[in-house]
Amino acid sequence: MSSKKKSVSARDEKLAAARKQQQASERRRSALIAGAAGLAIVIIAAAVTWAILGERDERQAAGDLSGVKTFDYNGGNHVDGKIDYKESPPVGGEHNAVWLNCGTYDEPVPNEHAVHALEHGAVWITYDPELPEADVKKLDDALPDTYTVLSPYEGKMPSKIVLSAWDHQLSVDSADDPRIKGFIKEYRQGEQTPEPGAACTGGVTPETSLVK
Structure with missing residues (x-):
């Protein structure tokens, strides 16, 4: 080769x-x-x-939020004076032009100002004044830092604890009910809010009643 x-x-x-x-x-x-x-x-x-x-x-x-009751109120209706609400506590409707500052209160707060806070997207947790202090603390511990109001309620309520957002309300009998956190997560600044993002401070604070 x-x-x-x-x-x-x-x-x-x-x-x-x-x-x-x-x-x-x-x-x-x-x-x-x-x-x-x-x-x-x-x-x-x-x-x-x-x-x-x-x-x-x-x-x-x-928890199951199917027990939430719904209503149909228009926002933006400002009036003076005391208002006779259909629901107790109220979930919407006419209200004072000044909103309630969000926070935890140890005294009942004016409905007319609280409803305005609901219009801004707050969740209002009301409880029977006879509710044990330990249960009140549980409710307070469950709250986010903003857009919530916690207060005793002096009127008749359907249960020991009632959670209200604009047009939405849930009644529970225990501070341990898992639906409390579920309701807050679902409706705080939720889609039902007439004025989302509006202030939750700079309004009115009833004297001697604000805890934090």
Whole structure:
């Protein structure tokens, strides 16, 4: 065999070996890509499952809000003087032009100012004045820092504890009821709010009654 033919044969062998190496490399890369894609699918599926289970657990922890009563009041109706509300405590309707400052109160607050706070997206938690102090503390501990009002209520209520948001109300008998946190999460600055984002400070604070 001539040296030229030997050179061509050696080159062909090198090319063939290079092609095999490239093909093997491409197979490994394809396997890695397929493995990564499969892993990504597993991760995404796990994340979706975790989110669904988390939402389910959160709903269960919040309790069933099907007991919430709904009403139909228009916002923006400012009037002077005392108002005779249909609901006790009220959930909407005419109210004083000045809103109640959000916070925790140890004395009953004026309905007319509290309803204006509801219009701004606050949740108003009222309780029987005879409710044990330990239960009042539980209610207070459940409250976010803003857009909530907690106060005893001097009028007749359908239960020991009533949670009110604009056009929505829930009656519960225990400070441990999981629906309390669920109601606050659902309706504080919720979609039902006539004036979302409006102030919850800078209004009126009844004298000697604000705890915090």
